[in-house]
Amino acid sequence: MDNATVVERLRQVLPDAIQKTNEFRGVVSIFVGPEAIVDVAAFLRDDPDLSYNFLENLCGVDYLGRDPRFEVVYHLQSHKNRHRVCLKVGLPERNPAVPTLTGLWATANWQERETFDMFGIAFSGHPGLQRILMPDDWEGYPQRKDVPLGGEEVAFTFNQDQIYAHKPFAKE
Amino acid sequence: MTTLTAPRITKTPYTVPSPQEIIRPAMEGKQDTMVLNMGPHHPSTHGVLRLVVELDGETVVNVAPDIGFLHTGIEKTMESKTYQKAVVLTDRTDYLAPLSNNLSYVMAVEQLLDCVVPERAQTARVLLTELQRIASHLVWLGTHALDLAAMSVFLYAFREREQILDIFELVSGARLMTSYFRVGGLAYDLPDDFVPTVAAFLDIMPGRADEYENLLTGNPIWLERTVGVGAIDTEAAISYGISGPMLRATGLAWDLRKDMPYCGYENYDFAIPTAKNGDIYDRYLVRMAEIRESVKICKQALQRLQDLGPGPWTTTDRKISPPPKTEITHSMESLIHHFKLWTEGFKPPIGDAMSAIESPRGQLSTYVVSDGSPKPYRVHIRAPSFINLQALPHMAKGRLVADLVALIASMDPVLGEVDR
Amino acid sequence: MGLEEKAGDMGIVTTSLEYVVNWGRTNAMWPLLFGLACCAIEMMSSQAANYDLSRFGMEINRASPRQADLIIVAGRVSRKMAPVIRRLYDQMSDPKWVIAMGDCASCAGVFNNYAIVQGVDEIVPVDVYVAGCPPRPEALIDGIIQLHEKVRRMKLNGEFKPLEKRERIHV
Numbered sequence: 001m002d003n004a005t006v007v008e009r010l011r012q013v014l015p016d017a018i019q020k021t022n023e024f025r026g027v028v029s030i031f032v033g034p035e036a037i038v039d040v041a042a043f044l045r046d047d048p049d050l051s052y053n054f055l056e057n058l059c060g061v062d063y064l065g066r067d068p069r070f071e072v073v074y075h076l077q078s079h080k081n082r083h084r085v086c087l088k089v090g091l092p093e094r095n096p097a098v099p100t101l102t103g104l105w106a107t108a109n110w111q112e113r114e115t116f117d118m119f120g121i122a123f124s125g126h127p128g129l130q131r132i133l134m135p136d137d138w139e140g141y142p143q144r145k146d147v148p149l150g151g152e153e154v155a156f157t158f159n160q161d162q163i164y165a166h167k168p169f170a171k172e
Numbered sequence: 173m174t175t176l177t178a179p180r181i182t183k184t185p186y187t188v189p190s191p192q193e194i195i196r197p198a199m200e201g202k203q204d205t206m207v208l209n210m211g212p213h214h215p216s217t218h219g220v221l222r223l224v225v226e227l228d229g230e231t232v233v234n235v236a237p238d239i240g241f242l243h244t245g246i247e248k249t250m251e252s253k254t255y256q257k258a259v260v261l262t263d264r265t266d267y268l269a270p271l272s273n274n275l276s277y278v279m280a281v282e283q284l285l286d287c288v289v290p291e292r293a294q295t296a297r298v299l300l301t302e303l304q305r306i307a308s309h310l311v312w313l314g315t316h317a318l319d320l321a322a323m324s325v326f327l328y329a330f331r332e333r334e335q336i337l338d339i340f341e342l343v344s345g346a347r348l349m350t351s352y353f354r355v356g357g358l359a360y361d362l363p364d365d366f367v368p369t370v371a372a373f374l375d376i377m378p379g380r381a382d383e384y385e386n387l388l389t390g391n392p393i394w395l396e397r398t399v400g401v402g403a404i405d406t407e408a409a410i411s412y413g414i415s416g417p418m419l420r421a422t423g424l425a426w427d428l429r430k431d432m433p434y435c436g437y438e439n440y441d442f443a444i445p446t447a448k449n450g451d452i453y454d455r456y457l458v459r460m461a462e463i464r465e466s467v468k469i470c471k472q473a474l475q476r477l478q479d480l481g482p483g484p485w486t487t488t489d490r491k492i493s494p495p496p497k498t499e500i501t502h503s504m505e506s507l508i509h510h511f512k513l514w515t516e517g518f519k520p521p522i523g524d525a526m527s528a529i530e531s532p533r534g535q536l537s538t539y540v541v542s543d544g545s546p547k548p549y550r551v552h553i554r555a556p557s558f559i560n561l562q563a564l565p566h567m568a569k570g571r572l573v574a575d576l577v578a579l580i581a582s583m584d585p586v587l588g589e590v591d592r
Numbered sequence: 593m594g595l596e597e598k599a600g601d602m603g604i605v606t607t608s609l610e611y612v613v614n615w616g617r618t619n620a621m622w623p624l625l626f627g628l629a630c631c632a633i634e635m636m637s638s639q640a641a642n643y644d645l646s647r648f649g650m651e652i653n654r655a656s657p658r659q660a661d662l663i664i665v666a667g668r669v670s671r672k673m674a675p676v677i678r679r680l681y682d683q684m685s686d687p688k689w690v691i692a693m694g695d696c697a698s699c700a701g702v703f704n705n706y707a708i709v710q711g712v713d714e715i716v717p718v719d720v721y722v723a724g725c726p727p728r729p730e731a732l733i734d735g736i737i738q739l740h741e742k743v744r745r746m747k748l749n750g751e752f753k754p755l756e757k758r759e760r761i762h763v
Contacts, residue, residue: 024523024524024525025283025284025286025523025525027525027526029524042182046182053410054410054413055413056413056528056535056537056554057526057537057539057552057554059539059552059554061541061549061550061552062550073524073539073552075526075537075539075554079410079424079426079431082431082432084526084528086524086526102184102187103183103184104183104184105184105411105412105413106184106186106187106188106408106411106412106413106562106563106566107411107412107413107559107562109187109188109562110188110558110559110561110562111559113190114558118247127187127190128189128190128192128193130190130192131240132239132240133239133240133243133591133592134240134243135240142245142248143247143248149245149248149249149252150245
């Protein structure tokens with residue numbers, strides 16, 4: 001199986017779904033719209049020749065200052081053909097939302113929850129879209145690029161007294 | 173030409189419950205079942221895993237893992253470091269197999285850079301990650317047996333693990349957090365007494381594996397607790413994204429070392445152990461067989477290292493890997509390279525790369541996005557423990573609480589990797 | 593020519609109550625069975641055969657905080673985990689001690705970020721800090737011995753007699 005065949009097959013079956021394709025270091029990235037992602041993924045999974053039966057990875061990327069700002073990246077793997085394709089869905093800055101893939105793969109469940117937790121990307125139709133890694137009462141989405149890394153100022157000899165004066169040391 | 177139509181979407185029947193699904197009915201007064209919290213401080217959860225268990229008597233009706241108690245922000249922190257410095261953070265995700273994490277990350281960056289790694293480094297990588305696999309499986313074996321109340325296996329397994337850690341200490345100076353694989357090759361050359369030390373260990377290891385099997389494989393208590401417990405079939409396993417020994421225990425011989433080889437694994441002669449029932453006992457058999465196969469690979473790799481003889485252990489591209497210290501003293505160019513690398517770092521071209529390796533727990537992939545700056549724009553680690561843990565409710569439903577303990581141990585989750 | 597000479601024959605030894613109590617506390621100090629991250633693996637190593645922590649009366653880990661004297665915070669403490677650790681600490685009975693094992697527990701180490709508590713001393717009072725990422729089993733054992741030394745200097749009213757300058761620690 002090579003990258004061109006996959007794109008070709010997909011173009012035949014779902015001609016409107018592919019926005020563009022891009023190949024880098026041997027892996028083809030297929031950009032699709034959020035409305036088409038379930039169809040494309042289902043076709044890649046169910047087509048007997050392609051048979052991308054394994055959702056290897058699902059994650060979000062925040063391209064701050066670019067339109068569309070968010071991108072959800074799916075890596076599908078075929079056990080039969082020993083091949084990998086990458087699907088990418090661009091999402092706008094306001095109310096980013098994409099249909100869930102939990103109907104196709106159970107493994108999408110936690111990966112989508114993690115993406116929601118870290119980037120605030122909503123997955124419509126997800127059975128339990130809650131925070132998974134951060135505490136439930138956490139505000140904001142930590143892996144967005146406009147959220148600072150956090151932590152505290154590093155203490156050196158010259159400023160450690162100032163820092164330790166404010167540090168909330170525990171009492172008995 | 174006939175136009176093809178997209179097939180009707182078949183829905184997967186497999187689901188993953190969330191903790192709220194169990195807690196909410198109980199809060200609203202559901203009386204017929206009991207909700208029990210297991211963890212995050214619990215002796216048998218292998219870290220800070222919290223399980224919300226719905227019980228009918230002693231039978232598990234439903235269970236939902238609640239994770240995130242060890243969320244470390246590793247992915248975001250890596251974005252603030254240069255490519256070389258981020259290697260240090262990968263050690264701390266799956267702390268039972270730091271070298272596998274190093275390898276997955278540096279392979280992704282090497283893919284971005286399109287960099288060629290010398291043969292000696294590739295062989296050392298294979299050898300050390302296989303030793304790491306043995307060490308990781310030994311911890312799994314020890315704690316798994318401990319959870320099922322077999323204390324002595326733990327002491328035996330840690331005895332051999334210490335020997336492997338001594339080897340890691342020999343090559344990198346650290347027992348656990350080695351950071352030995354760097355972008356382009358290794359951090360430094362293998363020491364002189366590396367070959368005899370590893371050879372001595374490889375000689376004793378198969379005998380020691382027999383010792384563990386004597387204690388467990390035919391042990392009636394062990395069989396009673398493991399055979400037929402927590403079985404999962406291949407179809408469900410793939411839907412849950414399970415990989416590694418858990419997938420191979422269901423009968424599918426999917427191993428990236430054979431199927432999508434990296435680091436020259438295609439040149440080694442080894443088998444992929446599989447089983448067919450996918451229960452706890454089969455996972456045990458698969459991992460024990462993997463220990464033996466890893467010893468075989470290590471022996472071949474050691475022979476290769478000796479055949480290759482001394483040579484470069486890192487790429488000669490000075491834009492990626494720093495020049496040796498001896499060159500810096502008399503070559504202006506080397507000094508510049510050294511200065512540029514450690515103050516600024518290298519800049520891979522704009523793009524993204526995905527590397528996948530077979531870690532002791534399964535398919536460990538790292539997705540790295542470069543925006544052309546010396547720092548990774550985005551790093552995502554596809555952690556096998558995180559993905560595998562989702563299948564716990566599917567396997568635990570209808571079993572007893574005691575089986576749940578055995579089940580967690582057999583999945584071998586590392587919470588550092590689950591939460592990252 | 594003291595009391596000991598006569599009383600010794602009767603099987604009686606005289607010493608201070610403090611000494612006996614602290615002797616008992618140091619020689620059977622039970623840690624809580626509690627590991628967080630990487631350091632917990634080294635803690636397991638130090639309890640296994642090669643390093644054998646039971647030489648110091650610490651072979652038994654208690655799973656319940658009610659039965660534990662010592663909590664070894666082995667690893668990084670996330671914001672989500674922090675309330676749990678405080679609760680475990682509150683559930684332990686007095687006297688109780690805390691060892692912050694490793695850089696993460698001591699000062700968050702390499703993880704100066706949003707998710708990690710910058711040192712477990714923000715949550716619970718710490719008696720001994722053990723440096724290292726992760727500390728070797730020897731380092732943990734050394735930390736435990738330092739803690740024993742501290743406990744030996746406790747008075748019955750809970751006061752602590754600090755070390756005098758240049759005084760050697762007898763181990």
